[in-house]
Amino acid sequence: MSTCLRKLSVLLLLLLALTGCEERSQRVSRSQLLMGTLVDIVVVAPSSVAEPAIDAAFAEMHRIENLMSPHVEQSDVWRLSHQPGPVTVSAETAEVLRRGQIVASESGGAFDMTLGRLKQLWGVESATPRVPSDEEIRTALQGIGPDALRLEGHTVYKRRPELQVDLGGIAKGYAIDRAVAVLRQSGVRHASVNAGGDLRLIGDRGDRPWRIGIQHPRQSGELLATLDLEDIAVVTSGDYERFFERDGVRYHHLFDPQTGRPARGCQSVTVVTDEAMQADALATAVFVLGPQRGMEFLRQNRAEGILVTASGEVLVTPGLQSRVHWP
Amino acid sequence: MTSSVADPPTLPQARRKVFLALFTALAIALHTFEFLLPSPTPWFRLGMANILTLVALFLFDGRAAWTLALTRIGVGSLVLGQLLSPGFFLSLAGGVTATALMTLFHRLFPRRLGPIGISTLGAFGHALGQMTLAWWLLVRHPGIWNLFPYLLLAALLTGVLNGLAADLLLGMLRRHRAFAEERAGAELN
């Protein structure tokens, strides 16, 4: 071959080698049914990075589900509910309980992790929901409250042996945070984890911030608003997600620990803050606290949010207003 | 088998019974044999057993055809171990619709429709019957009917082929001494 041709072929081979080495980022999306809901993970990265990262994230969420599910026998939460005496739990469960306790006491008991018996009584998500009597509610509420659980190291002491622990208002958030941590460890810089409406973002979408739609609490299929966000968690609690109707009255799954009945102050609460676990607990607390005390509680916790009152009025925290788009 | 003029009228009946039984056995054999053949989809079959149903229809009458068809489906499914399975009900639905259409049109147009036409109608009926049952009991969504035109084309092909086979078979049978009465009957028509 002449020197000219040889040089050209070397150049060509070099170019080919380079283009082969550089992998293009793509938007990889996968979904799994987990924790009773559909979990979507979207990662913007080369496929060789995204696929194993998503595998690892789902595996981690499965692990948390097994650890904190009330239905998995011998899980930490199961043992907390079925054993009368003190229960030693894993470090993770202890940490989640500790963080939950803080929100419980600061919210004056609006967030409560000991409502297991009350939830079973109503059975809102079961096949046979019912409206319990005042007497039954009184019994189910015995012993609950922010002081019902005492944590010493990894051991949990229950004020009353019949108390049943329910981490429903915080465990999903924790699982999302763990999934995000695993994704970050795998080198992912742009991603979203959405577990049935409770979500957390890593970075932005790559080309622009993530656009988060908020479900309208009364008009299904319509949006209340959209938010442009990145690197943050968003959790919404609403009275429209899980409920049953009896004699024309709707009973939803967000209970007021003081009355033992569904809280009636808000239609929906969306909390925007760093961690999903915190957003999860705050959303429940704010929903129960109602508009005035709820918005104040958000401010105290330096979290942002949108609250729709029972009458349909929409309240937005000051820090979020610049990022909200109304339809 | 010998026959004589002095034979009582029960001989044709006896002959009919015997041959019908033979045809039914053949139909069952074909039905089960077909199952072993590879096919693009589990429910698509050549329907070769229908050749015998056609023969019974043209050689004898509608009642013979029904007897053969129903026995073939029942015993065939038993042999295949499919009795009362969804596959059995699909076969039954297809078979019943097919036989109903075939006997009906044979009754209406005995001179204008031969084995090929009747067989094609039967194949169409089979496809229709199976499709309707599948929609009703298995896949309750109208989207399933998108498959129907392709099923029809397949039915057309197998219908014509089976009809041709039946036509040839009928020709050979009618020429045989054993079917002298039937032949006479056909010629009188």
Added chain:
Amino acid sequence: MKQFWARMLPGDRVVVLSLLLVAVGLILLQLGRAPGRTVVAEVDGKVVFTAPLASDRQVSLPGPLGTTELQIAQGQARIIASPCPNKVCIRMGAVSDRGELLACVPNRLLVRIEGGDDHEESSYDLLSR
């Protein structure tokens, strides 16, 4: 071929031609169908999953026999893995037009393509509810 035609009575020819016309007609009608927009998956008749056809993703759909993997890519949906014995669902290939179906009968799974339901995918990436 000529053998076929010769053995057919005039009535037979009418039947065969009519059936041919009907089948071809129905197929032509189908080709004019609009492309689909949304993928809807049902297990035991209950909707478990919906997604736009336009966004690539992979879903694990659990049924009584196990998990069936559904892949949505390049505007088409196809089943890529399933616990059933005959794998008929996988051989069904890809679907993308409105009304098209994929089904894994042993695993009680039905996947269909629907037309409308404008989610206006451009207005948001994720929904919080």
